[in-house]
Structures are given as C-alpha cells and as structure tokens.
Amino acid sequence: MNIQELSSNDFYSVSQSRRIITHEHPRRFAVIDPGGNCGVYGLSWRSNKIEPVIKVAAERFLWVGVDQGLAAVDLKTGEVRLSLSLNSNLLQLLVEDDLVVALNETEAIFFNANLSIRFIKGLPDVPDSLSLNNHQATIRLIDGQHIVFNVDSGSSLSRAA
Numbered sequence: 001m002n003i004q005e006l007s008s009n010d011f012y013s014v015s016q017s018r019r020i021i022t023h024e025h026p027r028r029f030a031v032i033d034p035g036g037n038c039g040v041y042g043l044s045w046r047s048n049k050i051e052p053v054i055k056v057a058a059e060r061f062l063w064v065g066v067d068q069g070l071a072a073v074d075l076k077t078g079e080v081r082l083s084l085s086l087n088s089n090l091l092q093l094l095v096e097d098d099l100v101v102a103l104n105e106t107e108a109i110f111f112n113a114n115l116s117i118r119f120i121k122g123l124p125d126v127p128d129s130l131s132l133n134n135h136q137a138t139i140r141l142i143d144g145q146h147i148v149f150n151v152d153s154g155s156s157l158s159r160a161a
Helices: 008-012
Strands: 002-006 019-021 028-033 041-045 053-057 061-066 069-074 080-085 090-096 099-104 107-112 117-122 127-133 136-141 146-150 156-160
Touching (some): 002 008, 008 028, 008 041, 019 069, 041 061, 041 069, 053 090, 061 090, 090 127, 099 127, 107 136
Antiparallel strands (some): 002 028, 028 041, 053 061, 061 069, 069 080, 090 099, 099 107, 136 146, 146 156
C-alpha cells in the first residue's frame, strides 16, 4: 500500500471517478496505490495536521478515511463501493473480522463485511477512543465516561463514568 502526496495540479489530473475523497477547500492532495491492477485513487483534504487512515478489511476492501470523508474500494475489481460524507471529523477506523467501525466526533458507524451499515450510534460527548472485544464495542469519551455496545445487535450494555 503506497500513499504519495501530490501537488493540486497532479491531483486534478487524476480522473474524477478515481477521486474517492475530496474536499471543497483542500490544502493537501495524495494518491493511494493499493497495488495489483486497481490503479491509483486520489484524496484531497483540508488539514495540514492529520493524515489519512488506511485499513484493509477481509483482504478484500481498502478503507480510506480523512477529515469528513470515508471510502471503500473493492481490491478485486478496483470499484469504489462506498463513498460517504461524515457528520464530523473521522477520529478512528477499526477493522475486525466481519466488522468495520468508523468513529467520528459525534457518532460511531458500524459496517458489515458487505459494506452495508449495521447501525449508527450517536454519542453524548466527543469520543477519545474505541476498542472491540468479545462482540462488545467500548467507546471512551473525553469526559471519562465509557459506553459499551453489543456489536451484533447495537444494544447498549452499559454506560459508566
């Protein structure tokens, strides 16, 4: 997996259909080359301080997130299978078995292996971290609270300070 920063001119020379995450007022530009026969995919984002998050799920999907953008590319076909604008900035992208979780400042979005949304959980405060263990997701908030969800059903298991 190779990511390479570009100039804005080089970014705009990438075919528009291969620009998987774009921002209206970008400051940074890059291409990702997942290898194989997929070709390259372009990204643009606004922050000078953050880097794109790149994960591979089930050896089939390349997940990419930066700023308020999230995308998934099928590594077998090269097809962009998901492109989603988030409500707030992406903080963490976690991949485990048949589950992908995108944690942003206001919610956690749980995806199935086939890229469908399993469920979305709104958060009462800004999250600090997300962890998965034994079919449970634990989200620690910046105020010290912990929220625990069952990752299969989405039901809340507990909320503690």
